[in-house]
Amino acid sequence: xxxxxxxxxxxxxxxxxxxxxxxxxxxxxxxxxxxxxxARVVQLRMKRTPVREALAAARQVVxxxxxxxxxxxxxxxxxxxxxxxxHGVHVGxxxxxxxxxxxxxxxxxxxxxxxxxxxGARAARAAGADYVGLGPVFPTATKQVPAPVLxxxxxxxxxxxxxxxxxGIGGVGLGNIASVAAAGARCAAVVSDALLAADITxxxxxxxxxxxxxxxxx
Numbered sequence: 617x618x619x620x621x622x623x624x625x626x627x628x629x630x631x632x633x634x635x636x637x638x639x640x641x642x643x644x645x646x647x648x649x650x651x652x653x654x655a656r657v658v659q660l661r662m663k664r665t666p667v668r669e670a671l672a673a674a675r676q677v678v679x680x681x682x683x684x685x686x687x688x689x690x691x692x693x694x695x696x697x698x699x700x701x702x703h704g705v706h707v708g709x710x711x712x713x714x715x716x717x718x719x720x721x722x723x724x725x726x727x728x729x730x731x732x733x734x735x736g737a738r739a740a741r742a743a744g745a746d747y748v749g750l751g752p753v754f755p756t757a758t759k760q761v762p763a764p765v766l767x768x769x770x771x772x773x774x775x776x777x778x779x780x781x782x783x784g785i786g787g788v789g790l791g792n793i794a795s796v797a798a799a800g801a802r803c804a805a806v807v808s809d810a811l812l813a814a815d816i817t818x819x820x821x822x823x824x825x826x827x828x829x830x831x832x833x834x
Contacts, residue, residue: 752786
């Protein structure tokens with residue numbers, strides 16, 4: 617029997633639906649606004665949400681994303697991803713090791729891993745990852761990151777040698793997403809620049825346009 621095929625990570629903005637930003641909006645409301653703007657990848661990051669509430673939100677967001685043809689990944693929590701039937705999981709520096717995450721996920725879901733350099737990307741591939749989140753590309757105030765800022769030149773160099781598709785992470789917004797795309801990234805992760813925008817849906821559209829301009833050299 618053939619193993620189930622994993623989803624394909626589409627190019628463009630990779631939007632985080634984070635419970636620590638705009639707490640007056642529910643996770644489901646944030647996700648709905650992101651998807652309405654054309655988001656094709658939504659990562660649920662629920663560091664502050666109690667687990668039962670997080671599971672309920674994950675189920676609703678996954679259903680919304682599947683209905684609209686978008687991927688939904690869960691940050692860190694493999695258990696919640698499986699229970700909510702998410703498309704996969706992204707694990708970071710202090711989360712479950714990639715090998716263990718893959719063992720739990722099985723072959724049919726995406727696994728992303730945060731890395732800081734080319735060696736990390738190669739290790740992630742060996743552990744069963746499908747893509748890596750590489751950064752921080754730029755300074756970021758969204759979360760404390762225990763790694764130096766790469767800058768675009770170093771980021772592009774790692775992208776060129778990475779055996780896996782790269783998602784640029786850290787400090788990405790409308791003003792620099794085109795440069796991340798031009799550096800060869802498959803995706804660019806955006807958190808506060810989208811969620812703090814006056815019109816979240818419109819900002820997602822703007823981010824997608826800017827990413828494509830960067831890819832095409834416009």
